[in-house]
Structure formats: C-alpha cells, structure tokens
Amino acid sequence: MHTKSNPDWHFQRPELADYYLKSFALKLSNSRALFARRRMGKTEFLLQDLGPAAAKQGYRVIYINLWECRDNTSEGVASSVINSLQNSDGFLERIKKISSKKIGTIKLNAKTPMAEGSFETRFEADKSTANLMTNMWQQIDQCQDTILLLIDEAQILASANNGDLAAALRAGLDVRKQKIHVIFTGSSEHTLRDMFAKSNQPFYNWAPVEPFPLLDNLFVQHMIAVSNHILDRNYHLTDQQGIEAFNQLKQTPELFRRFLEEYLIRPFHGCLSAIENALAKTYTDQGFDSLWSELLPVDRIILQAIAAKQEGLSSKNTRIKLGQYLGLAEIANHTVNNALARLFEKQHLSREDRGVYRFEDDHFEEWIKLEHPLPTW
Template identity: 40%
Template structure:
C-alpha cells in the first residue's frame, strides 16, 4: 500500500528524484540502494517525488513496502507487480493466493510402528507467491513499457526465511535488466550492507548502497513558510530550527511539532516542543521493544546509547557482570553474542573500528532516559 499524499505540507525534492532516475537511465546499473533511519522522509520522497518523475520519464512504477507484510514479503511484492503490470488480473491473483492447494494423504506401514497416516500440504503461500512471481514476469515480458520496481524496507528480504524467494527474485530481475529497474530502500544500514555485500546473499553485489540525503534547514524553512500562510501566529525560524535539532532532525516528529503549534498556538513554540518530545520519546512501542530484549542486551544497549567505547573490554564486561548479579566479568564471547543479536534485530549498526550506534535515534534517546 502506498502512503497517502501529504498535500501542501510535502516538501518537494525534484532535483534528487531526477538524479536517481538519471542514474538508472545510464544503463550502467539496473538498481540502486538507499538507506536512512525510520521517520526520515524516505517513503514520502519515493511516493511523491521519485515515482511521479519516473512516470514522467516513461516508466511504469510498482511500489511495495515490505514492512506492511513483513511475515510474507513474497506476497506483497508479487501483488505490487501484478497491480502495475496487469491491474485487471489483480483480483484473480489475490483469490489464488488465498485458495489452498489440494492436499494428499499418504499412508504406509513403518517397521516397528502401527499404520500411520500422513497429511501434507502441497505448498504454502510462499510457494504460491514464487509461482506467481514467474507469472508476473511472464506478463512483464509482454508488457510494452519499462518498469521501476521500488522496494521499500527491502532489508526484510535478507531474513533467512525469505532466502528462497529472494534467490528467485534475483534470477527473475537479472535477465530483465534492460527494462526492469529496481530501487531498494531500507532503514537498516547493517542488514542492507550484508544483503548487498556478502557473497552468500542472493543480492550480493547487485546494487550500490548509499545514504539517503536527509532533510535539513530548507525543509524547516519550507514548513515555517507554510505556517505563515495559514496562521495568524507565525512560527519563528530560529525556534523551528531549535525544535528540529531537539527532535533529532526527524521530519516526522517535526511535523508533529508544527501540528501542535498550529492547534495550540497559545502554548508557544516551547510548549509545542515539550509536548512533541514527550510524545515522540516516550512511545509505548519503545517500551515493548526494550522488554523483548534479553537483560544482557538491555545493559549493552544502554551503554551504547551513552557512547560507551571498547564494548568488549574488561571494564564493560565487569559492568555487565555486576548488573547481571555476577561477581566477575562476563566472557568476551557473551558480549559478542549480545551485540550480534542486537545487530540481527536491526537495533544497532556496527560502525568503524568496532563502534556501534542505535539505528533509531528516537529509541536511543528513550534508552538514555531509562534508569
């Protein structure tokens, strides 16, 4: 599903959209990969800037956000392709995905055992989606136009349970590079780097990965100008810039701040900021995410949030041991396992020289404020 347009509050970035489109048109590469933390305006740009530019450039567009169907990205991607290539067949495709394949019953006698009956389901939704992917590609081969496939939150494809489908997708895209371009986007830098940089991964070396350019002063000034157009209470640019920094330069949170200021102008800019910070950095989602971590992982995450270095050194291992109620330092291997778990869950990203940072700055701020 494509996110709805944000109408007059959308900050357009046509030059950036044209730059991405031009790189795909060169023909030297059929894919690009972008990463940025969640809430940084990536999806809005893809839907409201890049896709219109691609359509104006002669492409059809298929957009899918794998986060919306994380448990079954194959289905989400296949349906997006069918919607773009052959919209009239969409209903039939969806019906087939929800129709169980016939079952067979096999029974037999086993040595030392009574007669047993075994019932097997011939295929599941993933297998059906894999078959329908090939059908979608066959439809594309008859399709007149070139197509850009935009895969948002693409790191979901790197999960082990999605490996078979990812290999099938890679093979299908490989032989259609001349007319089928792909823009991968995601919020987990670590997972995307593994996805494109590890030889064992289906999409190894398949797309250049780069950071998505983040919004800054121009975005804030744009929002301030919009407030001045509709409100009797202009938002001072210095106050807005201060709020943007206080909200970790996160566009989604800044939009919430502007909305609060417009609906409660007599609270002033500081009141709007205080309200937004309390809402953004005390989210129940963060508490659930925290409680799902093992105690050792929580301790290390709190240290990372406070920029602790040398996480496998004696001092940190002693601290972890003490907080776990152990009278001696935990082994270095235990710290390594904990860090690996946090990386695999896309909670932290490994930086240069063994340093780590929390991927979601809002979550990092929430962690810092825990006891």
C-alpha cells in the first residue's frame, strides 16, 4: 500500500518468485541461470521478491553481486557469504530496515547496500583467500537451514581470472546440492550460455540457462497509478502514454523510472521532454564516452558496423570498406575476429548466430548511432 508521502514504487512479482521456489521444492532442479539485458529488473526481483519469499519459507538467503567485487572476486564471495551467515538479522529484517529509510526521489536503487553483498566484515590482512574460502564452506556446513544462494552478474565467473574460483565453487556446491539451491543471473547471454554449455568450463551442464521473464504493461500501469497519486490531476498520465514511453525506452524498467522521475519534477514540459532527459542521463551515467575512448579504433569500427546492421563482417568487400575508414588498404580476417573476441570479453557484444551479432546494451547501440554513426557505406 502506498501513500502520497510514501509511494510504493516496487511492482511485486509473487507468482514468479513462487514459480522458482516451487521448482526447488519439487526437486526438479537445484539451480537456475537467468539472463536479461542490463537494467531489466533482475536485481530488484532477487532482493525484493525472490529473497523475501524464500526467507518466509525458511530459507537462509545469501545475495552476492559479483560485479561489486569483480576486482577480487574470490575474497568478495567468501566475505559476503560469511558475513551473511554470521549476521543475526534475517533476510526479511534487513530488507525491512532498508525499506524503512525515506527516499527523497522515486529512484529505486535495486543494488541497495546490504549485509550480503557488502564488505563490512574486515578480515586480517594476513588471512589468505584460501583460508577465507575454507571458512566459508565451514560456515555453510554449520548452517542448519537450506540455503538459497543468489549470485548476481554471474558472468563474472566466466572470466579467465576467475577460473580457479569457478572450479572451487562448482566442487563445493556439487557435494551440497541438498543443502544449497542457487539462482545465477547475468546480463550477458553469450557469456552465461558459454559458462554452462561449454565442456571446458567448470560449471558445464550445471544449471539450465533461460531468459529472465521481463516486465510488461502491468508494470507500467502500476507505475503510472503511483505517479498519478502524487501528480496534480491536470498532469495525470494515461496508461497509453506510459506504454508508449516504455516502448520508446526499449521496455527498460530502469529508464522508465528515470522517465517518471523527470516527469514528476517537470510535468509541464511533457512526456517527450522527460523521455529525452531520461535517455541523456543514462548515456552520461553509463559513461559511454569513456567506454568509447578506451576502445581500439578497429573495435570501434566493428561496433559502428554492427550498429548500422552491416552483415558479412568477414567478407573481403566489407573488410576493405572497414579498412578504408581506418586509413588501411584492408582489415585482415583475423583482425576482425580478434576485435570481436575483445568485444565479447568486454560484454559489449554477443553472438546470436553465425556471423550475426547484437549489442548486450541496446542503449550503447543507440548512443553509437547517435554520436558515432558509420559513414555512408
């Protein structure tokens, strides 16, 4: 229930949470891997729907965001698990403490700092990561409850630097399948599929990989209803206006929230202005300029070509054209392949089919079309 002074911006998804928990209860599987593009509501669902629902059913819920500890993933995982299991507050109590804090704007930061993913527990500098991992498994074995382990941005485990960690996790989880259920989520479909489908990967065949169910017009209608409860009647939005804005923002929940924030602040400027401002802020906040400047020239031209829907990147004619843009006679085939490999590794691109690629972040693609379009072919 929301009030004008305390609006409830969270669109609850109890049926979806119940679906995953029932699959575990029926022992159909003990793990799932879910993928969706960035900003599509995965983390919010884990923290505000699935986690609380599991806690009510008696699970001990542990949430880890690997992106937040990507610089030292092994220590981050072990520290997060130990800290969570040693914390006397349950998952629901920690969620309530976070929810009770007053929020000045409608921004809903799904990655709200909480015990599971933080580094509040500090370990002595001389404790090795190996000791931390051992301690982590000991803490897990001492826990009397069934554990639901929520691993967000799981594609981080597929990086070469985390090969040993992935192997150690797989080994530890294999012998605790009755005690630990795992939900992996990731924003890179390509990397997540490789992580569970390639025989040379530690997590090969360990969890079914499936798309995360995306938010739809019901989410839009909820957000419009909450907004209209705050707005002056003269500036109320219709469901149709909301749906049109949602579609223009590529059905991205995070951007739709930004649109509503812009509209709530300046409703007299209208919907179009709010959409434009939401996109502009996204481009700035995501640091697309910096991302672009860090790329090699050949990587940039590959991205420009894909954004322009250019096919046949490995064909001789295309490589000659791309080379001309770079001041070369021709780009070698292996140069194109190396550029694609780098862009896969950085999670800018994924492969849909042989010779067919798509951006992991639709808004990065739109930004390239706007700021760095491929010259006329």
